Amino acid sequence: MDLQPIPDMNETDSVPPIFEPLCAVFRRRLKADGQKYTPERARVLDAVIRMDGPFEAEQLVEDLRASGYRVSKATIYRTIKLMQDAGIVQRVLGGDDVPRYQMIYGAKPDDTIVRVDTDEVISIDIPELIELRDKICAKYGLSPSSHRFQIFATGNDA
CATH class of the missing domain: 3.30.1490.190 (Ferric-uptake regulator, C-terminal dimerisarion domain)
Known part of the structure; x- marks a missing residue:
């Protein structure tokens, strides 16, 4: 799936392109894959949006649990994979073997x-x-x- 910014007809070099909301991009990708946009996936997406820079999946687990949400590790890892497929996040290599991710959509x-x-x-x-x-x-x-x-x-x- 090729995700591109929505062109702005009055765009100049000083005006950034307009992007679709992340939840719309993610919903469309899930629908294309025959999956649903669940409240748990929405919470994971929100947590990813709040991350500043590269993050580990375990950070999401801790942040969501600290916020009072019960989301399984499996759901978080599957959701991260789906967000990678949708072009929202990408895996970032580190000096160790711990996978890290970062937001790339619109950045x-x-x-x-x-x-x-x-x-x-x-x-x-x-x-x-x-x-x-x-x-x-x-x-x-x-x-x-x-x-x-x-x-x-x-x-x-x-």
Whole structure:
């Protein structure tokens, strides 16, 4: 399923594109897969929206339980997978084997440096990466929909 921003007829370079609400995107994907948008899935989606930066599924479990919601780990993991399929979140690699995710729908690409010695994830903003991505896609007659750039590094701390 190709999810694209709804074009704004009066769009200029200074006006960001208009995106569909996440719940509508998620509902449409679930319906296409013959699944339902349940209250539990809605709570998981809301919790993901509130996350700031990369997160672990276990963080969602803790946050939802702290808020008084009872959502099983299985529901959270299945919902994250469905959100990946819908283009709402993507898996982010870290220095350890713990899967992390981040919101990508409606967000500019989040390029990162992952310190494998401390598991710290540092967001970086390098406009030249976007230019390079666009140039590479144009060379092959493609239009980029997103990208992920990660550097794995260790510190020089002694």
